[in-house]
Amino acid sequence: MLKQVKPKNARAKRAMAKREPQQNENPKTTLFVTGQKTSQILKLAVADLCTLKRPFVERFTKKNDIHPFDDATSLEFFSLKNDTSLLVLSLHSKKRPHCMTIARTFSHKILDMLEIYINPETFRTLQQFKNKKPSVGLKPLISFHGTVFEDPNQTKYTLAKSLFIDLFKGQDATEVDVEGLQYLISVSAEEPTDERPNPEIKLRFYLLRTKRSGQKLPRIEVEEMGPRMDLTLGREQFPDADMLKAAMKKPKGVEPRTKKNIETDIMGDKTGKVHLSKQDFNTLQSRKMKGLKRSRKDEDDEEVGVEDAGSQDDTTTLKKVKV
DSSP, X not given: OOOOOOOSSHHXXXXXXXXXXXXXXXXXXXXXXXXXXXXXXXXXXXXXXXXXXXXXXXXXXXXXXXXXXXBOHHHHHHHHHHTOSEEEEEXXXXXXXXEEEEEEXXXXXXXEEEEEEEOTTTOBOSTTSOSOOOOTTOOOEEEEESGGGGOSSOOHHHHHHHHHHHHHOOSOOSOOOGGGOOEEXXXXXXXXXXXXXXXXXXXXXXXXXXXXXXXXXXXXXXXEOSOBEEEEEEEEEOOOHHHHHHHHOOXXXXXXXXXXXXXXXXXXXXXXXXXOOOOOGGGOOOXXXXXXXXXXXXXXXXXXXXXXXXXXXXXXXXXXXXX
């Protein structure tokens, strides 16, 4: 059994309470860790990613002898101490050049990992594109192009899609101002072939510019702002089924209560069902039409029929007619 750490003062107690599971979790913070050996390409790539992810970022500058696929206890320790659920380890070697390992944790334990290798020939930094950069803390638009990201089975590309969404999505928000959508992240990959069964992932960042179009809606143009990365996928570690089920479980009270008998169809129209009691058609008030009224001739025929039926007793017949 694990040792239960008791807080020694009020400050430590508040810090431990923040690390406990919350009904509404805080934005995911990313910790960038440097390995035992790195390269200039990795340093520039990490600096650009930290610039785009501010303020939800932590960065270690000292080197650490960590090999996560062999032993990930050091990353779990860093995740616990810094309260970060995403970790990016940069490590360069002859066998795995310019390698970045993206790891995701649940309850400060490694959930899944993926290695990506940066192509140094096509890499471009954020500063090499001389244009305006987005403000700090804005949410980007993220688009994925390629059938490899839509595979129903669990593959490296579907894992990369999930990790990229968690890495760049920023703070959760129910409403977003259109003026705040200033840049787009495009993740694309070609179709796999026999010659290239594992195509490269092209990671691009674009500025969104609104211009006059002469109509109500503006014209949108995109301009590349950097960084530019071509990535090759390496080793992966898929999440454990039981651990993933616990991570995807939503606490009670997070989702809004749904009203009964109210649904929204494909077109976005709200429809509802109204339950009524059984209706008595005998008391139904129908529309009074001229064709449904009885004529005077029908009333005279009814009076004559009453007189014939009561001919045996004239007194009784007269009383009935009077009534």
